[in-house]
Amino acid sequence: MQRTLTAPLAWVGRSATDVAASFGRFGSFSLRVARGGRDLGTWGGLLATQMARLGVQSLPIALFVAAFTGIVLALQASYTFTGAVPLYFVGVLVQKTMILELGPVLTGLALAGRVGANIAAEIGTMKVTEQVDALETLAYDPFAYLAVPRIVAGIIMFPVVVVFADAIGVLGGWITAVSLLDLSTPEFVRGLQLFFKPFDVQFSLIKAASFGLTVTSVGCFFGFGTTGGAEAVGRSTTEAVVAGSMAILVLDAFWAAALLR
Amino acid sequence: MSIEIRDLRKAFGPKIVLSGVSLEVRDGETLAVIGSSGVGKSVLLKTIVGLLTPDAGTVVVDGREVRTLGREELYELRRRVGYVFQFAALFDSMTVFDNVAMGLRRMRLPPEQVADRVEEALDRVELLGYGDRLPAELSGGQRKRVGLARAVAFRPKYLLYDEPTTGLDPVTTTVIDTLIRKMSSDLGVTSVVITHDMTSAYRVAGRIAMLFEGRIRFIGTPDEIRAAADPVVRGFVEGRPDLMQGVA
Numbered sequence: 169m170q171r172t173l174t175a176p177l178a179w180v181g182r183s184a185t186d187v188a189a190s191f192g193r194f195g196s197f198s199l200r201v202a203r204g205g206r207d208l209g210t211w212g213g214l215l216a217t218q219m220a221r222l223g224v225q226s227l228p229i230a231l232f233v234a235a236f237t238g239i240v241l242a243l244q245a246s247y248t249f250t251g252a253v254p255l256y257f258v259g260v261l262v263q264k265t266m267i268l269e270l271g272p273v274l275t276g277l278a279l280a281g282r283v284g285a286n287i288a289a290e291i292g293t294m295k296v297t298e299q300v301d302a303l304e305t306l307a308y309d310p311f312a313y314l315a316v317p318r319i320v321a322g323i324i325m326f327p328v329v330v331v332f333a334d335a336i337g338v339l340g341g342w343i344t345a346v347s348l349l350d351l352s353t354p355e356f357v358r359g360l361q362l363f364f365k366p367f368d369v370q371f372s373l374i375k376a377a378s379f380g381l382t383v384t385s386v387g388c389f390f391g392f393g394t395t396g397g398a399e400a401v402g403r404s405t406t407e408a409v410v411a412g413s414m415a416i417l418v419l420d421a422f423w424a425a426a427l428l429r
Numbered sequence: 430m431s432i433e434i435r436d437l438r439k440a441f442g443p444k445i446v447l448s449g450v451s452l453e454v455r456d457g458e459t460l461a462v463i464g465s466s467g468v469g470k471s472v473l474l475k476t477i478v479g480l481l482t483p484d485a486g487t488v489v490v491d492g493r494e495v496r497t498l499g500r501e502e503l504y505e506l507r508r509r510v511g512y513v514f515q516f517a518a519l520f521d522s523m524t525v526f527d528n529v530a531m532g533l534r535r536m537r538l539p540p541e542q543v544a545d546r547v548e549e550a551l552d553r554v555e556l557l558g559y560g561d562r563l564p565a566e567l568s569g570g571q572r573k574r575v576g577l578a579r580a581v582a583f584r585p586k587y588l589l590y591d592e593p594t595t596g597l598d599p600v601t602t603t604v605i606d607t608l609i610r611k612m613s614s615d616l617g618v619t620s621v622v623i624t625h626d627m628t629s630a631y632r633v634a635g636r637i638a639m640l641f642e643g644r645i646r647f648i649g650t651p652d653e654i655r656a657a658a659d660p661v662v663r664g665f666v667e668g669r670p671d672l673m674q675g676v677a
């Protein structure tokens with residue numbers, strides 16, 4: 169009886185300590201990355217490659233997700249509005265939802281799975297095969313060499329990918345509206361323009377850049393934290409995806425609270 | 430100039446790995462460090478180049494205490510200490526040439542000079558003409574040789590080998606051992622070779638130190654270790670665990 173009561177408490181206590189310790193480690197990781205950031209000579213030449221890789225890795229999946237999201241948004245809007253609201257509001261809803269929320273968030277979540285996992289696996293493998301140590305012995309700062317170019321590439325490329333995702337989402341909504349719904353192109357476009365604010369796009373890009381920072385940093389953090397063998401790499405990869413996705417959702421709420429009120 | 434290790438202690442959480450290791454590596458010698466798996470040989474080697482920070486004790490290389498060095502000084506030291514990793518730790522995505530060139534490029538040497546030095550290093554390990562290969566296309570022994578070439582490309586004063594022959598067949602083992610001796614005589618380097626293979630230890634080393642339960646249990650020439658009376662040393666050297674049992 170006693171055991172069954174205290175065991176969950178002990179577990180909660182232990183997890184809380186673990187989480188606190190993780191935050192501590194993430195803090196010192198961030199410091200080392202920041203210090204690596206000053207070593208432009210090491211990472212500057214690697215940035216273009218990382219940006220290209222990130223774009224190639226993420227565009228297909230981001231566009232796929234966005235296109236279908238746009239289709240569903242249009243159909244749901246028309247279903248919801250059924251006569252009560254003018255149909256051109258489909259355009260409003262597709263545009264607003266895509267740009268403000270689903271474009272950045274769904275892209276971010278998809279890339280947490282794709283890019284975050286990839287980075288964690290790559291750096292984790294280098295860690296357990298002592299390639300990270302080898303970099304050190306060759307007088308390279310591994311954080312400047314491995315983490316910084318990936319993180320900077322994430323901050324730059326996520327917004328680019330999200331712009332495409334937003335556009336494809338709206339395009340999907342438009343095609344759906346004119347082919348499946350009783351809506352003409354001018355009406356859909358009127359809806360698009362009705363409540364459009366340039367700030368919406370800025371908001372989308374700010375979120376995207378912050379998600380890019382988060383997904384890549386978390387991937388690097390778990391990659392560098394890998395100790396052991398191949399199964400440890402698998403564990404780090406999963407943790408990077410879970411932590412990256414959770415961080416995106418929390419950040420998303422943060423941005424809404426900070427900028428949309 | 431030499432490597433001096435004094436009362437080195439290192440634990441990972443509750444697990445004490447090194448509990449007071451003192452060891453001197455003399456100028457120009459090749460010292461083998463033997464000991465069972467998991468006894469802390471790699472940990473010892475890593476503290477010499479500052480890949481791990483000891484909990485207590487000092488490591489002095491060329492008169493400088495490693496722990497007190499700033500980042501740039503540490504990098505400068507690492508250019509004088511070549512490190513050969515147990516499984517070579519080659520960068521998978523790079524060719525053999527780029528692997529060997531990595532450290533030289535970091536020194537901002539002009540490309541022609543980098544190419545010359547890479548050539549020289551690959552020549553030393555008898556892998557000239559392998560520059561365009563990827564690590565995945567090499568055998569285990571060749572990978573170790575590339576790892577060695579990468580370590581000597583800096584023309585270091587010291588070479589640290591972490592189990593250079595583990596996992597290799599006897600013939601390849603002989604090839605690597607011969608290379609270790611050749612590096613020592615051609616480059617005049619001071620070397621530390623970690624191994625648990627006694628044949629290799631006898632072949633390459635002037636002195637052999639045995640690590641046991643966190644300390645140096647024995648240090649001496651190959652003849653001295655063959656004549657040692659300590660059951661722990663004899664047990665390891667002769668491969669007889671029964672001798673080591675129940676002794677501390």
Ligand SMILES: Nc1ncnc2c1ncn2[C@@H]1O[C@H](COP(=O)(O)OP(=O)(O)O)[C@@H](O)[C@H]1O
Binds near residue numbers: 395464465466469472
């Ligand atoms: N980074 C580390 N974190 C935790 N434990 C470690 C680490 N490196 C080594 N150890 C532990 O230290 C002990 C000695 O390891 P090592 O020096 O690799 O042994 P070996 O003599 O086989 O080279 C092992 O039990 C290992 O688990």
Ligand SMILES: [Mg+2]
Binds near residue numbers: 470471472515591592
């Ligand atoms: Mg080892």
